[in-house]
Amino acid sequence: MVRCPIDRVYHSSLMQDLFEVLKPGSADWVVANSIDPTRLPAHIAIIMDGNGRWARRRNLPRVAGHKAGMDPVRNTVETCTRLGIQALTLYAFSAENWKRPRAEVDMLWRLLRMYLSRELPDLLRNGIRFTCMGRVDQLPAPVRRELENAIEATAHNSGMRLNVAINYSGRAELVDAVNAIVEDARLEGRLRDLRIDEQAIASRLYTAGLPDPDLLIRTSGEMRISNFLLWQIAYAELYVTETLWPDFRRADLLHAIVDYQKRDRRFGSLGPAGATDNEWVEVAGSLAR
Ligand code: FPP
Numbered sequence: 001m002v003r004c005p006i007d008r009v010y011h012s013s014l015m016q017d018l019f020e021v022l023k024p025g026s027a028d029w030v031v032a033n034s035i036d037p038t039r040l041p042a043h044i045a046i047i048m049d050g051n052g053r054w055a056r057r058r059n060l061p062r063v064a065g066h067k068a069g070m071d072p073v074r075n076t077v078e079t080c081t082r083l084g085i086q087a088l089t090l091y092a093f094s095a096e097n098w099k100r101p102r103a104e105v106d107m108l109w110r111l112l113r114m115y116l117s118r119e120l121p122d123l124l125r126n127g128i129r130f131t132c133m134g135r136v137d138q139l140p141a142p143v144r145r146e147l148e149n150a151i152e153a154t155a156h157n158s159g160m161r162l163n164v165a166i167n168y169s170g171r172a173e174l175v176d177a178v179n180a181i182v183e184d185a186r187l188e189g190r191l192r193d194l195r196i197d198e199q200a201i202a203s204r205l206y207t208a209g210l211p212d213p214d215l216l217i218r219t220s221g222e223m224r225i226s227n228f229l230l231w232q233i234a235y236a237e238l239y240v241t242e243t244l245w246p247d248f249r250r251a252d253l254l255h256a257i258v259d260y261q262k263r264d265r266r267f268g269s270l271g272p273a274g275a276t277d278n279e280w281v282e283v284a285g286s287l288a289r
Contacts, residue, residue: 014038018082031254039261041214043087044080045236047228050220050244063107068246070111074119077162079250081126087161087210091228095135095169109143112166116146120153127159133206134168161210170230177204207232215260219245237263
């Protein structure tokens, strides 16, 4: 991407779909111009938090916050698609959220069903493949049916993967993965010699086949992981914004990506600026003396 004055703009074709909807000179356009399209995160995961506080600040019931959280879901899916992000995982309902009042939980199911029925045509038009993860078998039957319908209808799409975590717990996911390994070994008569390695676990996670998230965004300022993708975020870059989820706009997402691109991702190594082998030989030599 070439950065240049507003009257002479050359964009990478990689982000062309996004620039198509941005007004030159607008705030979003300016942020988008500072994104390097060759270093986009492959997988973005989001903890959508702050719906209740958004409602409380307006003296509204909590469910009003969840309703207001629907637009940012739609907009974030659209922006990620336009950016060419490979996978977007949204934390919609944790296994712990059952502890909330029945009316709030019921409203969340209604909103999820509404989202699926309203957005399915757009998901299809944009080649998005919809999946969900979590202990979905424990959900009310109408919700399961709507989810299955969206999963089946989009199964052959090859565009962005939209993965929604529902009745999800990172610990439960690990327990399910280990039990699946043990069950496979039992069926194949290998239980006595069973050894579990990282690959065995990773291949049985709900996210098997997806790259691990590069960027984990959490809204509303809480510095917590809340049992989300415990295995997969080992090397994710974390971005916490004070913005409450219902206020999360395209610019917030673009700012998170700009911030992500400033990080020095070393995955445990020293990176290009690290010590050379010669330096280590010198240190070892001086210690031996
Ligand atoms: C956290 O806010 C948000 C949730 C538990 C639900 C998120 C659900 C949606 C945005 C709508 C449906 C989702 C999809 C994918 C269609 P909170 O209630 O914990 O807020 P608080 O911490 O301020 O109380």
